[in-house]
Amino acid sequence: MAQPASAAPMPYGAPITLDLARKILAAAEAEAIALGWPMVIAIVDTGSHLKLLQRMDNAQIGSVQVAQRKAETAAGFRRSTKVFEEMLVAGGAGLKMLSVADVCMLEGGLPIVKDGQIIGGIGVSGMASHQDAQVAVAGLAAIK
Amino acid sequence: MAQPASAAPMPYGAPITLDLARKILAAAEAEAIALGWPMVIAIVDTGSHLKLLQRMDNAQIGSVQVAQRKAETAAGFRRSTKVFEEMLVAGGAGLKMLSVADVCMLEGGLPIVKDGQIIGGIGVSGMASHQDAQVAVAGLAAIK
Amino acid sequence: MAQPASAAPMPYGAPITLDLARKILAAAEAEAIALGWPMVIAIVDTGSHLKLLQRMDNAQIGSVQVAQRKAETAAGFRRSTKVFEEMLVAGGAGLKMLSVADVCMLEGGLPIVKDGQIIGGIGVSGMASHQDAQVAVAGLAAIK
Amino acid sequence: MAQPASAAPMPYGAPITLDLARKILAAAEAEAIALGWPMVIAIVDTGSHLKLLQRMDNAQIGSVQVAQRKAETAAGFRRSTKVFEEMLVAGGAGLKMLSVADVCMLEGGLPIVKDGQIIGGIGVSGMASHQDAQVAVAGLAAIK
Known part of the structure; x- marks a missing residue:
């Protein structure tokens, strides 16, 4: 599980609030709408439990599980699933x-x-995975 | 599975839109906030797949599964889980x-x-189940 | 899910530290040893993830899962499993x-x-469930 | 499952005692602390059932499952997971x-x-897998 050998892993903080989760979801959704991509967007807390999940109209049902598992993996292993x-x-x-x-x-x-x-x-799930990632990044930009 | 013998079951229509799901969620959440109840609210489509799920701050994590399963049961068996x-x-x-x-x-x-x-x-899950039901009913009132 | 209707549920705090988990485990184990009861003792955090689990010699293997699920239920639903x-x-x-x-x-x-x-x-699991509870209570007394 | 054809596999003995498991865990933990690595350390018996599991503060929650499965694999197939x-x-x-x-x-x-x-x-899980292995080896040194 590739943590850079010299780095102490980033610590967990208090679990995400609903307010913050909504801001991230709204920003991710705006990106998806702008691009015409039907997506499932899932946000979990520090315990990998669902805080907010939204499936846009015409997003594939299989993406419900995929989006959720991507979010769980990112929180549970503290890194991008791209790794x-x-x-x-x-x-x-x-x-x-x-x-x-x-x-x-x-x-x-x-x-x-x-x-x-x-x-x-x-x-995020619904399109090619690099497109999914683009939408996730757009979501996170809302709290930068 | 007690459908009255003479009644044709209510048919499935087109799956719920995100717009409608949001209206229901907002109304349910407003009721929960007014009562000070931390809730998980889940909305599924005709295929029992998640459309929208929200966990309010301080809602118990165990309610994520319970709310989702209640919604799935209600859609999958076309009746209130109270039955x-x-x-x-x-x-x-x-x-x-x-x-x-x-x-x-x-x-x-x-x-x-x-x-x-x-x-x-x-x-809906988070309080006693008759309270959960009260919040679900408040949600549905939004589209009456 | 029987929360007293008038009570706001107790909030989740920061997840338990290893130091605190050890104190609880040691106190629970001392009680079990004093009584000659071979037990599995499991402690989870606010996300219901294992922090510490110990199976005493001669404790039944089936109790590994039972102890873990009791701890998960207590954290996930914020109440005693006795309820x-x-x-x-x-x-x-x-x-x-x-x-x-x-x-x-x-x-x-x-x-x-x-x-x-x-x-x-x-x-806690390994004996009759009221005995399991006695050991769990003894554990919690360590941080009172 | 590559056992050398001529070798009789190493037999299972009596399952590990809690006392021995604690010694191994303490040695593994000391190594992890010395290196500043937040780890999950799991020890199972001859039946691949948990005997002792500890998640250090700030260890990622995803590692709970990984550490446990590594231990189960090593006991269940009588070899290092590195194989x-x-x-x-x-x-x-x-x-x-x-x-x-x-x-x-x-x-x-x-x-x-x-x-x-x-x-x-x-x-052991929490860092890169060769680092995880280093901590596991340090644990076993306690009973050499």
Whole structure:
């Protein structure tokens, strides 16, 4: 589980508030609407429990689970799910992550950070995973 | 599964839109806030898939699953989850429902009906189940 | 889910520290040893994730899951699992709780409270459930 | 499952005692503290059932499952989980191990051996997997 060897992991803070979760969701949704992408957007707290989930009209139902699992993975492992996707692309030892049941290895999940602490995770699903990630990034920009 | 023998069950319509789900959620949340009750409110479509889920600050994490399952049961079986709770109270043959894994038998789940068709379900959890039901009813009033 | 109708639920606080979890475990274990009871003792945080779990020599392996689920239920629903056991004993409507997958209805799970906030849960299993509860109570006495 | 054809596998002995599990955990934890690494350390017995699990403050919640599964794999298959990680690196037929649901293929799980017999397994998670393994090795040194 690739933490840079020299870095102490970022600590968990207090769980995300509903107010903050709404701001992130609204910003992510605005990006998705602007691009015409039907998405599921999920936000979890520090315990990886759902705080807010929204499925836009015409978003595929399979994305409900995917968005949720991306958010859980980002919060539970304190990193972008892109890290796991890249491990698979690189092949070799990275394939080991396929043996961890609770890890979703699709780009589009990001930890939510505030004041240097992890307060939750966002997961987006519905389009190609790099597009999902673009929407997640747009969401997080709302609290920068 | 007690449908009156003579009645044709209410048909499923088109799945609930996000716009409508938001109106229901907002009305349910307003009731919960007015009463000081921290709640999880879940809305699913005709396929029992999450459309919108919100956990208010200080709502218990165990209620995430309960609210979702109430909504799924209400949509999946086209009736209030209170019907199942009453079957248990009556005892006898009604206890058989405990053998159905996907049925949540706690009051607080209601089908969402529009123009005589079922378009989804709402589930609420966080307080006593009759209070949960009160909040669900307040939500549905928004689209009457 | 029987919160007294008039009471606002106790809020979640910061998740339990390892130091505090150890004190609780040590006190619970001392009680179990004094009584000659082989127990599994599990402590979870506010997100119902394991912080500390210990199986004493000769404790039954089935109790690993039971202790963990008691602790998860106590933290996730902010109450003693005895409440759920009593609902079953009373029969009738209380049987509805059997339809909630994440609820363990055996006495022996308690929320961990500090300064008026819930910081986690303890679950004990290995003997009769009232004995399990006695050990859990002894654990919590360490941080009173 | 590559046991050398000529070797009889190491036999299982009596399951690890709590006393021994504590010594291993303490040594592993001391190593983790010295390095500033927040870890989850799990120890299972010969039946792959949890004997002791500890999550250090600020260890990621996702590591609870990973540490436990590493320990289960090491005990259940009587070898280091590194063996499985190396099978993936080698590619080809070794990829078949991805189809075994109960095998965790991340370094950091080791069988616990005493007097030529397997008495349990240790699994560590929280940093990069070679760092996890370093902590597991430090734990086992306590009973050499």
